[in-house]
Amino acid sequence: MKIIAMIPARYNASRFPGKLMKDLAGEPVIVRTYQSALQTQLFDEVYVVTDSEVIYDTIAKVGGKVLMSKKEHDCGSDRIAEAVENLAVDIVINVQGDEPFIDKISLEKLIQVFKEDKDKQIDLASLKVKMKTKEEIENPNNVKVITDQNDFAIYFSRSVIPYPRNENMDIIHYKHKGVYAFRKRALLDFYTTPMTPLESAEKIEAIRYLEVGKKIKMIETSIESIGIDTPEDLEAAKKEFN
Incomplete structure (x- = not known):
């Protein structure tokens, strides 16, 4: 099984x-992320796929494997799908370019899902983490996920799910972390399917997989990754790196 x-x-x-x-400590953020992915030693190959000549040249300069997108894309899944279409791979892990502090433990859990799935029933695996505060749960920027009793995703939403109508129940709310492990076939099916209605309404790409019948195994993690979304995040990352 080839994993990239x-x-x-x-x-x-x-x-x-x-x-x-x-x-970030003497190298661009994307180079730090690429190096961190290599250092996990979990993958047969690591690629950066980009729409930017600047990023392309930067990764090539450090001897990295980099591919240039040929089309405009609305989401990461589409960009990755175009890149892997002609590659001989089985499992593709989406590593976020703005998260240079790779969570190796969680990535190992995602890979293990497919190693144990002998009948190839699982199309994707992804991560969820418990939310602890009311502010987190009600924040529409935090995508929530609910699962069945076997930890397969039922739905993703920016709204509060499940809604706590019965206030006496001790409900756990989970946030979806946008790290995916795909079977190549599932990724290509996504790529060739137009945006679905619920996906369009919520602006959550994971919903498209559910709407076309894909099975997403959710793995719980307690590790919150450090992403760089603002200049303040970058300053925090510099302190963490040092």
């Missing part, structure tokens, strides 16, 4: 343009 990591890297991030090229 794909790091989608878009230059013009809406909240922090050019963040992947910002300096």
Whole structure:
């Protein structure tokens, strides 16, 4: 089973343009992320896939494997799907380009899902983490996920799910972490399917997989990754790196 990591890297991030090229302890953020993915030693190959010549040249300069997107894409899954279409791989792990502090433990759990899935019933695996405060749970920027009794995703939403109508029940709310492990076939099916109605309404790409009948295994993790979405995040990352 060949397992690769794909790091989608878009230059013009809406909240922090050019963040992947910002300096983090002497190297651009995207280089730090690429190096961290290599250092896990979990993958047969690690690629950066980008729409930016600047990012392409930067990764190539450090001897990294990098692919240039040929099309405009609305989400990371589409960008990765285009890149792997002609690659001989079985499992593709989406590593976020703005998260240089790789959570190796959680990635190992995602990979193990497919090693144990002998009948190839699982299309994707992803991560969920418990939310502890009312503010977290009600924040629409936190995508919530509910699962069945076997930890397969039922639905994702920016709204509060499940809604606590019965206030006497001790309900656990989970946030979806946007780290995915895909079977290649599931990724290509996503790529060739138009945006679905619920996905369009919520602006959550994971919903498209559910709407077309894919099975998503959710793995609980307690590790909150450090992402770089703002200049303040970058300063915090510099302190963490040092």
